[in-house]
Amino acid sequence: MKVKEIIENELKYQQQQLKLIPSENYVSKGVLNAVGSVMINKYAEGQAFKRYYQGNKNMDMLEELCKNLALQTFNLDPDKWAVNVQAVTGSVANLSVYNAILNPQDKILAMSLFHGGHLSHGWKLPNGKKISFSSKVFNSSFYMVSPKDYRFDYDQIEKQAQEEKPALIISGGTAYPRQIDFKRLSEIAKSVGAKYLADIAHEAGLVANGQYDSPFEYADFVTMTTRKTLRGPIGALVFCRKEYEDAIDSSIFPGLQGGPMMNSIAGIATALEEAQTKDFETYIKQVRKNADTLAASLVKRGFNVITGGTDSHLILIDITNKQPNGYVAAEILEAVDIILNKNTIPFDPGSPWRPSGIRLGTPSVTTRGMKEAEMEVIAELIEKTLKEFTADGDIKKFQLKKEINKNRHIFEIKKEVNDLTQKFPIYND
Ligand SMILES: Cc1ncc(COP(=O)(O)O)c(C=O)c1O
Structure with a gap:
């Protein structure tokens, strides 16, 4: 495969996925051109x-x-x-x-x-x-x-x-x-x-x-x-x-x-x-509103949000009442194109590779123009995905992927995720 092809594939992949990693974002065309x-x-x-x-x-x-x-x-x-x-x-x-x-x-x-x-x-x-x-x-x-x-x-x-x-x-x-x-x-x-x-x-x-x-x-x-x-x-x-x-x-x-x-x-x-623009001010206020809405919606669905909410753009969840650990949860969510991190939580009995938590945030989805209504949908999609499938906490990655691939519903949920992201293009041209 050529470099150009990998870059084109990555653009498509970024477009179709719902990126909730709090440390990432999408830069503007202006920033891309400058770099x-x-x-x-x-x-x-x-x-x-x-x-x-x-x-x-x-x-x-x-x-x-x-x-x-x-x-x-x-x-x-x-x-x-x-x-x-x-x-x-x-x-x-x-x-x-x-x-x-x-x-x-x-x-x-x-x-x-x-x-x-x-x-x-x-x-x-x-x-x-x-x-x-x-x-x-x-x-x-x-x-x-x-x-x-x-x-x-x-x-x-x-x-x-x-x-x-x-x-x-x-x-x-x-x-x-x-x-x-x-x-x-x-x-x-x-x-x-x-x-x-x-x-x-x-x-x-x-x-x-x-x-x-x-x-x-x-x-x-x-x-x-x-x-x-x-x-x-x-x-x-x-x-x-x-x-x-x-x-x-x-x-x-x-x-x-x-x-x-x-x-x-x-x-x-x-x-x-x-x-320094008004647009950015509106954006960052929405990042906060979206984070509050997403956290509240996850709490409503029984997720154990650490500290019950957030003062910033990021949300930390003890996932052990839904999945054996954050590694399994993050892998299953990746299969439906919801991309977030496994993460340790305070006093975690697990390890950084098999931690008890997941971490998510709103900077990227807000850049795409998503608002409170979409945060409710995202919380529902996360809940639905994690209910659909589970695995042993020690399962090896290739085995987990194989098991996930057998689950038809996972692919139906992936389609819902892709339908949502398609309405919010990263770059308009
Ligand atoms: C608090 C904090 N400091 C430093 C860094 C390191 O940044 P970099 O990955 O650019 O080295 C990070 C990255 O996530 C961070 O969250």
């Missing part, structure tokens, strides 16, 4: 107007524009905040903060991965096995949600911070559906002499439009990915208080990377222009 533009042809090592290579006048203009757009999008005073737009991913963005302000073996206190956190925040397994690069270099420990309500208990985090005296406290994650108290965390950080990094990789688009509280008043550093609710290409932004500007810039280049992906920066700038 596929001639900006890809240039080496631009260094910072705008301070490059190692000749011939960068347009790259300088672009990077400067992208930074200004980033500061404007989050209403930041350029005398107080700086931003670097070169980090190629969210994980590198986080590493750049550690590299700028920490020494090897310094202590990090971050959200546990099993309680919604992220690998790049120093994650290591409960048995001490160091999984991430950040856990090998730094001394990380983790705070958890309360077993009572699956929300953070800030008094408990404060106690932990006082005991451990970290140099850096991090918040942010991939599966915490509720508002994080940025003010309280910054106070805890100050009280123990730590810096505070708010990673809003997931919520960036919501924060830009006041649909999720902003950390900027409180944090020393704010990192985010650009591909999720911000609806940009793969990439990341690293915001810092002005006094850290040089440290962050040199931490990314030459500290961690070489030449920046100027085509991605063109895509990020385009997405930031879009994020």
Whole structure:
């Protein structure tokens, strides 16, 4: 098969599926064009107007524009905040903060991965096995949600911070559906002499439009990915208080990377222009409304939605009253073209490969124009699919696929899913 054919197949597949993965989205044609533009042809090592290579006048203009757009999008005073737009991913963005302000073996206190956190925040397994690069270099420990309500208990985090005296406290994650108290965390950080990094990789688009509280008043550093609710290409932004500007810039280049992906920066700038429009504001408000409606509809159908709902675009579900685990549930749903993640839940007795939960979100379906009525339909389709078929929790993937393929009703439901998605094209032309 040729590359062109694979890309065409992927477009068809994206069109027919109902994508509920909360960390994904569909970029605009403008962003697609920017990422596929001639900006890809240039080496631009260094910072705008301070490059190692000749011939960068347009790259300088672009990077400067992208930074200004980033500061404007989050209403930041350029005398107080700086931003670097070169980090190629969210994980590198986080590493750049550690590299700028920490020494090897310094202590990090971050959200546990099993309680919604992220690998790049120093994650290591409960048995001490160091999984991430950040856990090998730094001394990380983790705070958890309360077993009572699956929300953070800030008094408990404060106690932990006082005991451990970290140099850096991090918040942010991939599966915490509720508002994080940025003010309280910054106070805890100050009280123990730590810096505070708010990673809003997931919520960036919501924060830009006041649909999720902003950390900027409180944090020393704010990192985010650009591909999720911000609806940009793969990439990341690293915001810092002005006094850290040089440290962050040199931490990314030459500290961690070489030449920046100027085509991605063109895509990020385009997405930031879009994020400042009325259309985007309407979009992101709908993302929230859709998430509330979808969560409520799933609760009504007996799904065990962690914390009973969401304050953002993402919903975490303990699926064990419907299927043996999140792996089986996600595989069955994939068979009807409903694409979401298996996910661990707090205090999960399962493993990351066979976790107890699934995670879903509304950024992509909202980009396609779906509203509250479609969220009800989606909840019904999920319920119907998971009632139709089940399997042993330990079943091997190829065996599970084989069993699913024998079920005629699954293919009838798939047709319903495809009929729905066909009414909401990703790209109109
Ligand atoms: C909270 C958080 N931080 C960092 C990242 C890492 O981003 P990337 O996958 O671009 O490295 C993610 C990605 O999902 C995330 O959710």
